[in-house]
Amino acid sequence: MPFKLKKTVALVGMMGSGKSAIGTALARRLAVPFLDSDTEIEAAANMTIAEIFAAYDEPFFRKKEAQVIARLLETEIGILSTGGGAFLQAMNRDAIAKSGIAVWLRADVDLLWSRVRHKTTRPLLLTDNPRATLEDIHRARVPDYAKAALVVDARENYSIEQMTDCVIEALLTRPDVLEETK
Numbered sequence: 142m143p144f145k146l147k148k149t150v151a152l153v154g155m156m157g158s159g160k161s162a163i164g165t166a167l168a169r170r171l172a173v174p175f176l177d178s179d180t181e182i183e184a185a186a187n188m189t190i191a192e193i194f195a196a197y198d199e200p201f202f203r204k205k206e207a208q209v210i211a212r213l214l215e216t217e218i219g220i221l222s223t224g225g226g227a228f229l230q231a232m233n234r235d236a237i238a239k240s241g242i243a244v245w246l247r248a249d250v251d252l253l254w255s256r257v258r259h260k261t262t263r264p265l266l267l268t269d270n271p272r273a274t275l276e277d278i279h280r281a282r283v284p285d286y287a288k289a290a291l292v293v294d295a296r297e298n299y300s301i302e303q304m305t306d307c308v309i310e311a312l313l314t315r316p317d318v319l320e321e322t323k
Contacts, residue, residue, distance in 0.1 A: 143322045144171050149214055149241035150312065150319075151221045153228040153289055155279055156263055157256035158246040159304060164222040166305040171319075174219035178227060181209045190224070199226075207232050214240040225265075225278075229285045238290070242318050244308060245289035250279050252297050291315070 150167070152160040161177060168175035179190055182205055186193055193202050206224060210233050213221055221241070227233050228243060237243045254272055257263055268274045291311045295304060312319040 144309070145320050145322050146171050146173050146218055146318070147320070148318045149218050149221050149237075150308075151210075151214075151223055151228075151237045151241050151243045152246055152308075153223050153237075153243050153286055154225065154246040154295075155248060155253050155275075155282065155286075156225040156265075157253040158225075158248040159256075159295055159301070160222040160246060162301050163246060163304050163308060164220045166301050167308055168220040170305055170309065171220070174217055175222070176213045176216075176219055177222045178206060178210050178213060179222075179224045181213060182206055182224075185209065203230060206230075207236075211236050225282070228289065229282060234285075234288060242291065242312075242315065243289035244291045244293060244311065245286045246295050246304075246308075247286070247292050248295035250276050252295060253279065255297070 152164050154160055164177070165175050182193070183189055186205065188196065190202070203226065206227055207230060210221070210223060210227060214236055223233070234243070254275055257266065257275065258271070265278060266274055293304070293307045293311050299307070309319070313321065
């Protein structure tokens, strides 16, 4: 069944929560563009996120991230996957609330760890104890993620399509954001 998306949906949550995978499937299902703020930052800087963190510092990265998110929110209505730390910044939360809606893909640490433990592209986890680091980051970020307008719980046994169904179901509770068309 066709849908009409009226505002950009910004997927927020921890690394490994499924923002890119679910975002891609959701965009395809709703027939709208998929945008990834990290990919856009890398393209603008001609560097990977890890290289940006190594060459500069986190405040520099967060400033560039905010600029990219603001630009993407103004460009076109679609699905926006944000970096794990993006929603912690009040300016990003405000920009998303003004032009779109935030959906938190909430996942517990065990699920997140199962998804990110073998990846080398997570600069924040390049520590002596990456699992403990992940737990600390999760604990620190949950209060900000909880400010999202909608929450969809990630489940280990859900496929990408099932999670996409859950996000659509949540979005349909907001007729100002998504409606089914005949």
